[in-house]
Amino acid sequence: MHYDFTPMPQRKPLVWPNGKRMAVILTINFEFWDKVQESDKPYYPGGPGIVGGNLPGNVYDNPNFTWREYGQRVGVWRLFDVFDAEGVPASCTMNAKMATERSQVIDAALERGWEIVAHNYVQDELLTDYMFDEATERDVIRRTLDTYEQAVGKKAKGWLSSSLRSTLNTIDILAEEGLIFTTDLLNDDQPYLIKTRSGKPMVSVSYTSEVNDFSFLRQGLSVDTGLQMFKEQFDWLYGESETSGRFMNIGLHPHVIGQPFRIRAIRDFIRYAKQFDDVWFATREEIAEWYLQTHQDHIEPPA
16 A cells, blocks of 8 residues: 655645535444453443443443444434435445344435445454454455445445554555445545555545544534534635535444434534535545546646
């Protein structure tokens, strides 16, 4: 994996399809956690817990497991209702065990024609566990992609690693497995090309760990200050997009934003962004496919 360091001022203007100047990606993460692991090491849950303290993997953590399961039983359906009412699509990430253990959620997203992005096998397994074992990392990725194809009915085009914990081999493996984009890299407001050892290009369509409903937990935000965070991000990027297109991603987790006292933040943000005719509610696959066709007009290789 290699990408050129091309600062924003050295790029040509980026123009989105149909004259749009800004893309908004609303990411809903469909994530399953195992109740226990066959390990006495600390359990890594892939996100903040509602009750502190690290239990070993082979000890059942009831409050944190059932809090996350609230998102699957209740919160995600509240999100479906909001997105349906506002008429906008989501770009959903899905770990493989979500497809096998909570298939009703995946079926509901597919019925709406929403994008599904492969998101590891299970949330508490990190690819960085296999930093020095590429064969095992590839096996995890292949098992994930096989389950994805069975659940979604087509091959995956993109990937998000659990907790964005990828290795230096991950993107090369993904390219060799036929994918065209990754969302692991947090370093841009525009898509860009990643070079791989196979010669197959990958597009980076960045996720965000900051403009994310976890910020409500990490930073103690209220529904109004969370909404303000979303709007501040949008307004600044929209201003910059007058000269070159930008994208904005919001990361959403049904057990967090799907709580009744938080969900108004995403509903009201959607209503705000819909007021702008030149905003594109996009999927990552749409962005990646378009960029592979047009990137030569955007970033030139360094001299």
